[in-house]
Amino acid sequence: MRREFIIAVRLTLVTLVLTGLVYPLAVTGVAQALFPHRANGSLVQNEKGDTVGSALIGQTFALAGYLQGRPSAAGNGYDATSSSGSNFGPTSKKLQDRVIADLARLHKDNPEAAPTVPNDLVTTSASGLDPEISPEAALWQVPRMAKARQVAPDRIRDVILARVEGRDLGFLGEPRVNVLAVNLALDQRFGKPAAPPAPTSAPAPGSAPAALK
Numbered sequence: 372m373r374r375e376f377i378i379a380v381r382l383t384l385v386t387l388v389l390t391g392l393v394y395p396l397a398v399t400g401v402a403q404a405l406f407p408h409r410a411n412g413s414l415v416q417n418e419k420g421d422t423v424g425s426a427l428i429g430q431t432f433a434l435a436g437y438l439q440g441r442p443s444a445a446g447n448g449y450d451a452t453s454s455s456g457s458n459f460g461p462t463s464k465k466l467q468d469r470v471i472a473d474l475a476r477l478h479k480d481n482p483e484a485a486p487t488v489p490n491d492l493v494t495t496s497a498s499g500l501d502p503e504i505s506p507e508a509a510l511w512q513v514p515r516m517a518k519a520r521q522v523a524p525d526r527i528r529d530v531i532l533a534r535v536e537g538r539d540l541g542f543l544g545e546p547r548v549n550v551l552a553v554n555l556a557l558d559q560r561f562g563k564p565a566a567p568p569a570p571t572s573a574p575a576p577g578s579a580p581a582a583l584k
Contacts, residue, residue: 415551418559424551429502432554435480436519436564438509438531440550441491442473445499456497470494483514503547506535520561530556 446453459466
């Protein structure tokens with residue numbers, strides 16, 4: 372009995388060292404040597420060298436001059452600690468209401484775009500972290516971005532088309548564009564878009580305008 376116990380303890384310790392220490396350190400070392408950028412999270416820097424995100428995790432862009440990604444059900448949106456889809460089925464009332472609301476918002480924010488909204492602008496991914504959209508979804512947003520940046524639509528379209536990524540190995544997946552990469556390229560070429568003016572409250576009845584005080 373004692374002999375079997377000692378063997379079990381030794382086996383447990385050897386397994387713990389091999390799988391808990393040696394293997395993770397070896398894999399980490401190989402990854403850092405061969406793929407350091409990917410091993411460290413595929414972080415993306417702007418022209419100033421500041422880290423602005425990851426090429427693997429989407430983020431929200433609210434300004435009209437930026438390309439916007441697909442909806443996210445991960446936490447409050449693109450939360451890597453809460454990666455998941457909504458898990459709503461096609462008959463879900465919550466899903467239908469959310470899609471209807473998103474369609475209304477997209478049509479309101481993109482009045483000059485085509486009437487048909489690309490599917491990936493109203494559907495969430497399984498992870499909720501998808502950093503990419505289809506070229507069709509990106510090009511659909513061109514009129515809004517061109518107007519916000521006060522440049523010709525063809526110039527925005529050229530930036531997007533130059534960053535279309537093809538299928539992996541020529542047959543896996545679909546063509547796509549990375550939202551963050553396009554937005555950084557737009558800022559580099561045209562400068563950052565101006566933020567919308569803050570709403571001003573109406574003066575109280577009987578008070579003089581601020582310029583006259």
